[in-house]
Amino acid sequence: MGYEILFFIEVLVGGLLSGVMYSLVALGFVLIYKASGVFNFAQGAMVFFAVLSLVGFMELGLPFWAALPVTVVLMVGVGMATERFVLRPLVNQNEDTLLMATIGLAFVLEGLAQLAWGVEVRRLDLGIPDVPIMWLADLTGIFVSTLDITIGVVASVMVAVLALVFSRTKVGLGLRAVADSHAAALSIGIPLKHIWVMVWAAAGIVALTAGMLWGARSGVQFALVGIALKALPVLIIGGFTSVPGVIVAGLIVGAFEKLAEVYIGPYFGGGIEGWAPYMLAVVFLMFRSEGLFGERIIRRV
Amino acid sequence: MLYRQAGTFKTSYAQDQRLLPLRQDRTMMVALLLLAFAVIPFSASAYWLSAILIPWLALSVVAMGQNILMGYAGQLSLGSAGFMAAGAFACYNLMLRVDGLPFVVAVLLSGLIAAAIGIVFGLPSLRVRGLYLAVATLASQFFIVWVIDKFGWFKNYDTSGIITTQDIVMFGHIFASPAETYLVVLTFVVALTWLAMNMAKGSVGRNWQAVRDMDVAAEVMGLSLLRTKLQAFAISSFYCGVGGALFAFTYLKSVEPAAFDINLSFRILFMVIIGGLGTILGSFLGAGFILLFPVFLNILFHAIFGKAVDATITSALEQVIFGVLIILFMIYEPLGMAKLWQNFLDRMRRWPFRR
Numbered sequence: 274m275g276y277e278i279l280f281f282i283e284v285l286v287g288g289l290l291s292g293v294m295y296s297l298v299a300l301g302f303v304l305i306y307k308a309s310g311v312f313n314f315a316q317g318a319m320v321f322f323a324v325l326s327l328v329g330f331m332e333l334g335l336p337f338w339a340a341l342p343v344t345v346v347l348m349v350g351v352g353m354a355t356e357r358f359v360l361r362p363l364v365n366q367n368e369d370t371l372l373m374a375t376i377g378l379a380f381v382l383e384g385l386a387q388l389a390w391g392v393e394v395r396r397l398d399l400g401i402p403d404v405p406i407m408w409l410a411d412l413t414g415i416f417v418s419t420l421d422i423t424i425g426v427v428a429s430v431m432v433a434v435l436a437l438v439f440s441r442t443k444v445g446l447g448l449r450a451v452a453d454s455h456a457a458a459l460s461i462g463i464p465l466k467h468i469w470v471m472v473w474a475a476a477g478i479v480a481l482t483a484g485m486l487w488g489a490r491s492g493v494q495f496a497l498v499g500i501a502l503k504a505l506p507v508l509i510i511g512g513f514t515s516v517p518g519v520i521v522a523g524l525i526v527g528a529f530e531k532l533a534e535v536y537i538g539p540y541f542g543g544g545i546e547g548w549a550p551y552m553l554a555v556v557f558l559m560f561r562s563e564g565l566f567g568e569r570i571i572r573r574v
Numbered sequence: 575m576l577y578r579q580a581g582t583f584k585t586s587y588a589q590d591q592r593l594l595p596l597r598q599d600r601t602m603m604v605a606l607l608l609l610a611f612a613v614i615p616f617s618a619s620a621y622w623l624s625a626i627l628i629p630w631l632a633l634s635v636v637a638m639g640q641n642i643l644m645g646y647a648g649q650l651s652l653g654s655a656g657f658m659a660a661g662a663f664a665c666y667n668l669m670l671r672v673d674g675l676p677f678v679v680a681v682l683l684s685g686l687i688a689a690a691i692g693i694v695f696g697l698p699s700l701r702v703r704g705l706y707l708a709v710a711t712l713a714s715q716f717f718i719v720w721v722i723d724k725f726g727w728f729k730n731y732d733t734s735g736i737i738t739t740q741d742i743v744m745f746g747h748i749f750a751s752p753a754e755t756y757l758v759v760l761t762f763v764v765a766l767t768w769l770a771m772n773m774a775k776g777s778v779g780r781n782w783q784a785v786r787d788m789d790v791a792a793e794v795m796g797l798s799l800l801r802t803k804l805q806a807f808a809i810s811s812f813y814c815g816v817g818g819a820l821f822a823f824t825y826l827k828s829v830e831p832a833a834f835d836i837n838l839s840f841r842i843l844f845m846v847i848i849g850g851l852g853t854i855l856g857s858f859l860g861a862g863f864i865l866l867f868p869v870f871l872n873i874l875f876h877a878i879f880g881k882a883v884d885a886t887i888t889s890a891l892e893q894v895i896f897g898v899l900i901i902l903f904m905i906y907e908p909l910g911m912a913k914l915w916q917n918f919l920d921r922m923r924r925w926p927f928r929r
Contacts, residue, residue, distance in 0.1 A: 312705055358901070359901055362905040363904060363905060366904075366908065368704070368705075369650070370904050370908045371904075372705070373847050373900060373904050373908075374900070374901050374904040374905070376840075376843075376844075376897075376900060377896075377897040377898065377899070377900030377901040377904065378897060378901065379897065380893045380894070380896050380897030380900065381893075381894050381897035381898060381901070382897075383890075383893055383897075384890045384891065384892070384893030384894035384895075384896075384897065385890075385894055387886065387890035387893075388887065388890045388891065388894065391886075392886050392890075502712070502836070505709045505712065506709065508709075509706060509709050513705070541724060542724050544720060544723070544724060545720075547716050547720055548713060548716035548717045548720055551709065551710075551712055551713035551716055551717070552713055552717065554709055554710070554713065555698055555710045555713050558698055558701060558702050558706055558710060559698065559701050562701050562702045562706060563706075
């Protein structure tokens with residue numbers, strides 16, 4: 274293949290892979306938004322808290338296969354505490370109030386993580402190599418590692434499972450009802466408390482997964498919290514309420530970001546990565562204001 | 575009893591349209607202004623003036639801008655620090671390239687420049703609302719800071735990374751001492767607050783609130799959403815730009831893009847939320863709270879733990895307490911500190927009765 278095309282494909286693949294990672298983080302957002310109508314600003318902090326705790330437990334001596342379930346239990350605990358102390362007092366408040374409360378929650382989690390485990394950067398070794406697969410590179414000239422493939426597979430599986438849960442199961446239907454209106458869902462007997470604990474715990478596990486994969490790739494450090502901001506364009510383009518949209522949008526954002534940086538960046542001296550996804554999101558918004566797959570919102574006076 | 579509307583008789587339209595119809599409000603305002611202009615510059619220490627009062631006043635202007643956009647017009651925005659940066663760098667460049675430009679003119683012009691940028695980035699508000707709009711404003715935040723960083727012209731091709739601001743010169747006098755700088759900022763703040771109060775009370779403010787409460791109905795009634803929303807963005811960006819210029823010139827004494835990052839945007843958001851959305855007083859209360867709270871916590875920790883505590887631990891603890899406070903505010907008083915003050919005034923109205 275010509276060098277130009279090969280280079281383009283390489284950048285594209287790199288972009289798609291990083292896009293998948295954004296999708297993982299965005300998945301947690303969509304999960305909570307679709308199930309409780311709350312935009313969880315604390316998702317990034319949850320990713321950070323989860324993976325930092327995992328690494329912290331491992332440092333305390335637990336082997337990986339013991340630390341993992343302990344962290345899962347911890348995240349379930351975080352979900353229960355969030356439901357009890359943040360969500361329950363704010364049932365049926367308007368969404369801005371809930372958004373602010375989740376911002377407060379984000380601060381609490383960030384601070385707690387640093388208090389408990391300290392601020393040094395840590396490495397996370399999942400045992401999955403992050404070196405390019407040689408035979409694949411020789412064959413096609415594209416550099417993809419086992420870790421990349423694992424990330425792609427994990428993300429696809431999670432998206433598929435969650436999409437099925439939301440659209441086919443009774444639980445999923447109940448979750449969507451709750452997202453529509455807390456008061457109405459309560460009035461027909463949907464057990465809000467249990468549902469919320471379940472959803473936030475699930476989001477915590479999604480956060481842990483995302484955190485593990487991000488941590489394996491770039492180390493466990495405070496900057497992980499900023500990843501959540503990167504997930505926002507993904508949510509806009511895919512729609513806040515669509516699980517499959519998350520993957521599609523993640524791929525789009527990742528690819529666009531890398532391609533823009535490589536092909537348009539040099540004209541401006543680089544650094545476009547920081548705002549290009551947001552510009553893309555704004556452009557998308559002008560044409561399709563609920564995202565590619567989001568629910569069309571009908572507002573009544 | 576102490577604070578009441580009874581006994582206020584208006585005999586002319588002018589009296590009816592006053593900004594502060596109650597005598598107690600007017601008395602409080604006069605006392606406050608006397609305190610601010612005549613007492614504080616002579617009695618406050620240099621530390622209080624330059625480290626606490628000046629940044630508080632500058633940030634209150636920005637918080638007012640954010641309040642106009644979020645509280646009155648209901649447009650969720652996370653880009654205030656970007657407009658602050660625009661205002662600060664505009665002011666720096668104006669003072670650099672236009673000889674003998676008075677500081678006042680430079681600040682007002684940079685506000686206008688920020689307002690123009692605000693209109694451009696406010697265009698998405700015509701299509702989207704709520705959280706989607708917030709993400710669109712994030713685009714403005716990142717983009718503006720990137721532009722200032724990338725194109726060396728804004729920084730006058732300075733390579734040291736720290737650009738000191740020029741002196742504040744007006745009428746041939748250099749305002750350099752803390753007290754003088756404080757008075758300059760105070761004058762700006764009083765003028766802008768008066769303007770904001772007038773806008774909030776007048777038809778401009780009512781248009782904004784109509785758009786905030788139910789924009790579909792407002793449009794049906796005949797309000798031009800385009801004009802109202804873009805006006806809100808323009809005026810809000812003006813305030814943020816002026817506030818940013820003041821913040822850079824009187825407090826930071828330097829301009830650098832990194833000072834106006836997304837964290838500052840979030841801090842301003844908190845100022846407005848905790849202070850009270852949709853109130854002018856809330857901007858001041860919120861700015862004071864966010865500014866003073868870390869200082870207060872620091873003092874508290876030093877008093878309790880002494881020097882033995884690591885700085886990272888205190889900052890992490892501060893974060894946790896801050897987050898808890900936000901959650902508590904949202905649960906118990908989502909309308910913020912301005913509402914707490916309002917509750918107090920209501921009790922004064924009924925005192926000595928309880929309810």
